[in-house]
Structure formats: C-alpha cells, structure tokens
Amino acid sequence: MAQGPELISLQSLESRLLFAVPKKGRLLQAALNLLEGADIQFRRENRLDIALVKNLPIALIFLPAADIPTFVGEGRVDLGITGYDQVKEHDAGVRAVARARRMSGDLEAERKKPQGCETVMDLGFGACKLQVQVPAKGQYVEGKDLIGKNIGTSFVHLAEEYFARLELEQDGITNGDASPVDGRKLRTKIIELSGSVEAACALGVADGIVDLVESGETMKAAGLKAIDTVVESSAILIKSKAPSNPEMVDLIASRIGGVITAQKYVLCQYNIPRASLPEAKEITPGKRAPTVTTLEEEGWVAVSVMVEKKKIAPAMDRLTQAGATDILVLDIHNTRNS
Numbered sequence: 001m002a003q004g005p006e007l008i009s010l011q012s013l014e015s016r017l018l019f020a021v022p023k024k025g026r027l028l029q030a031a032l033n034l035l036e037g038a039d040i041q042f043r044r045e046n047r048l049d050i051a052l053v054k055n056l057p058i059a060l061i062f063l064p065a066a067d068i069p070t071f072v073g074e075g076r077v078d079l080g081i082t083g084y085d086q087v088k089e090h091d092a093g094v095r096a097v098a099r100a101r102r103m104s105g106d107l108e109a110e111r112k113k114p115q116g117c118e119t120v121m122d123l124g125f126g127a128c129k130l131q132v133q134v135p136a137k138g139q140y141v142e143g144k145d146l147i148g149k150n151i152g153t154s155f156v157h158l159a160e161e162y163f164a165r166l167e168l169e170q171d172g173i174t175n176g177d178a179s180p181v182d183g184r185k186l187r188t189k190i191i192e193l194s195g196s197v198e199a200a201c202a203l204g205v206a207d208g209i210v211d212l213v214e215s216g217e218t219m220k221a222a223g224l225k226a227i228d229t230v231v232e233s234s235a236i237l238i239k240s241k242a243p244s245n246p247e248m249v250d251l252i253a254s255r256i257g258g259v260i261t262a263q264k265y266v267l268c269q270y271n272i273p274r275a276s277l278p279e280a281k282e283i284t285p286g287k288r289a290p291t292v293t294t295l296e297e298e299g300w301v302a303v304s305v306m307v308e309k310k311k312i313a314p315a316m317d318r319l320t321q322a323g324a325t326d327i328l329v330l331d332i333h334n335t336r337n338s
C-alpha cells in the first residue's frame with residue numbers, strides 16, 4: 001500500500017536545530033543551492049513548510065523572508081537565511097513597538113522585549129538597495145522634498161524612521177539617535193503596500209515610494225528614479241542570540257562559509273621564473289599566501305593560489321606580462337575555512 005507523507009509532529013522537532021529558509025521569492029533558489037553545497041539533505045513534501053534533514057539533527061522551516069527575523073529574533077528558530085533589509089525592517093518595527101509602549105507607560109512590557117538576532121555572515125547573493133523613488137519627470141529632487149507627502153512601501157518602519165529623521169532635520173532638532181523622538185507625529189504619510197509598489201505613483205496612491213532596486217529595470221519601466229538609498233542589502237545568515245545547539249550552529253555556519261568561499265574563489269596554478277616571484281605574489285597574494293614549489297627546472301617555480309573569481313582575468317593578464325606560463329584556473333568544489 002502506498003504510504004502518505006510522514007507527518008511531522010512537534011515532538012520530532014524537539015531535538016533538532018530549527019533553520020528558517022525563504023519559502024519563495026528572490027532568495028529561494030540561491031538559498032537551496034547553499035543548502036545543497038553544505039550537504040544538508042532533505043525532501044520537502046508538497047505543501048509542507050517543514051522538512052526534516054536526513055543526515056543532520058536539523059529541521060528546515062520554510063517561511064516568508066520578511067518573517068524570518070521575527071522567528072529568529074524571538075528565539076523560536078535558531079538560524080535563518082533572509083535579506084539584510086528584512087532584518088533592518090524588523091529591528092525598526094521592534095523600536096516602533098518599544099516607543100509605543102513607552103508612550104503608553106507600559107514599561108513592564110517594554111522590559112520583555114524580544115532578544116533580537118545576530119548576523120553570522122553575508123551570503124554573497126540577493127544584492128539590492130532599498131531606495132526612495134519618485135516620478136522621473138516630477139519636481140522631487142531629494143528625500144526632504146517628500147516630507148508631508150504620501151509614500152508607498154512594504155518597508156513601513158524603515159520608511160517611518162527615514163522620514164522622521166528628515167522631519168527632525170527640517171525642524172532643526174538634532175538627535176543622534178536615528179529613531180524618531182517619542183511623541184512626535186509623523187507629517188509624512190506612510191502607506192503600507194504588499195507588492196507592486198512601483199505602480200503606486202502612476203496610480204495616484206503615492207507621491208514617492210520606498211522600494212527595492214537591483215537592476216533598476218522595474219523602476220525605469222514604471223517611470224521612476226531613485227533619489228536616496230535607505231539600506232544596502234544582500235542575503236545574510238542570522239542566528240538567534242540563544243540557539244538551542246550552538247555547536248550545530250557553528251557547524252552549519254562553517255559549512256556554509258566553505259561553500260561561499262568556493263563560489264567566490266578559483267584556484268590558479270602557474271609556472272614562473274623564481275626571479276619574478278615577488279611580482280607574482282603581488283598580483284596573486286592568495287587568501288593567506290601562495291603555495292610555491294620548486295620545479296624540476298633550474299630557476300623556475302610552480303605557484304598554486306586562490307584568487308577571487310571577479311579578479312582572475314586581469315590577474316592572468318598581469319601574470320603573463322610577468323613571465324608566467326602554463327596558467328591554469330580551476331573551479332573549487334568546496335572549502336573549509338577553519
């Protein structure tokens with residue numbers, strides 16, 4: 001008889017490290033590639049947002065990227081992959097709640113704040129910028145021109161803090177803290193939108209927007225231009241401040257770090273006259289130092305060195321000029337940094 005998918009009970013999660021992964025969207029595929037590279041093996045049943053890892057005591061929890069900082073920050077999940085922009089938005093939301101509680105005199109609740117999360121490492125994908133955008137042919141030139149106007153965004157808390165700071169500056173109030181002063185009412189109206197934010201200006205819902213830009217194509221197609229950057233973002237690995245199994249967190253971080261290094265670097269090997277070695281070392285210094293071995297030919301050495309992928313072409317040009325021969329470039333399948 002065919003068996004249905006194994007039901008995942010809360011008990012089966014108890015001894016496992018919980019690791020949140022974006023369930024859809026821009027970060028999903030790159031996150032899955034990282035898990036594969038780190039040999040985290042799992043099978044995700046159709047429509048199930050929890051998958052037990054077969055070869056490690058880990059359970060993957062598939063969540064919207066925007067919710068992952070909340071789950072990790074409150075310590076419900078140990079590790080997570082999300083955008084830095086989402087972490088900043090979550091932190092700004094926590095600050096907004098704390099301000100509201102202070103204003104209402106609820107100091108007891110204020111003391112029970114969530115713990116927050118820590119960045120473990122940048123994952124090197126999902127690069128984008130959260131930018132203030134306005135109609136390209138309109139009259140707005142800088143952020144402060146939008147004070148008192150309507151702003152459409154999915155990043156309401158970051159947008160609120162951004163405009164609160166501009167309003168303070170305009171009013172001549174200096175405040176080192178980036179967050180708005182308690183009790184001040186924002187003159188700029190922040191309108192929460194959950195997607196297709198770029199359409200808001202053309203449809204008359206907003207005068208400007210705060211939205212993500214990567215290639216700039218969406219912004220250009222919507223007749224918008226960026227006038228300021230609120231946050232520069234990329235995907236990051238985050239961990240709870242009190243993970244259930246710190247050793248397992250370190251193991252996963254080390255594996256993922258190894259995959260990222262392998263993706264970022266190539267191995268370059270070449271032969272060069274020993275006399276040109278100082279120049280070669282300057283061109284390809286390596287992560288720590290190049291490995292140099294003597295060739296069975298008087299006055300020649302062989303060099304093996306890791307080089308950042310994006311720098312390899314000019315490095316090869318310069319090595320050739322320095323007298324290097326037989327230059328080979330090899331992909332690195334995996335690495336371990338420490």
Ligand SMILES: Nc1ncnc2c1ncn2[C@@H]1O[C@H](COP(=O)(O)OP(=O)(O)OP(=O)(O)O)[C@@H](O)[C@H]1O
Pocket residue numbers: 024025026027064065066082083084085086126127128194195212213214215233234235
């Ligand atoms: N154009 C982009 N280029 C690169 N990274 C992006 C881009 N858009 C979003 N991201 C990154 O991916 C994260 C998730 O965005 P994405 O729009 O894929 O989320 P989602 O969960 O599908 O949500 P939504 O349903 O609101 O679109 C963002 O917080 C950001 O870090």
Ligand SMILES: O=P(O)(O)OC[C@H]1O[C@H](OP(=O)(O)OP(=O)(O)O)[C@H](O)[C@@H]1O
Pocket residue numbers: 026194195196197198211212213214215216217218219
């Ligand atoms: O600069 P670009 O490369 O054009 O990317 C920017 C677009 O990508 C994101 O949206 P996404 O496509 O994820 O859809 P959404 O509008 O539903 O969030 C973002 O909100 C922009 O709309």
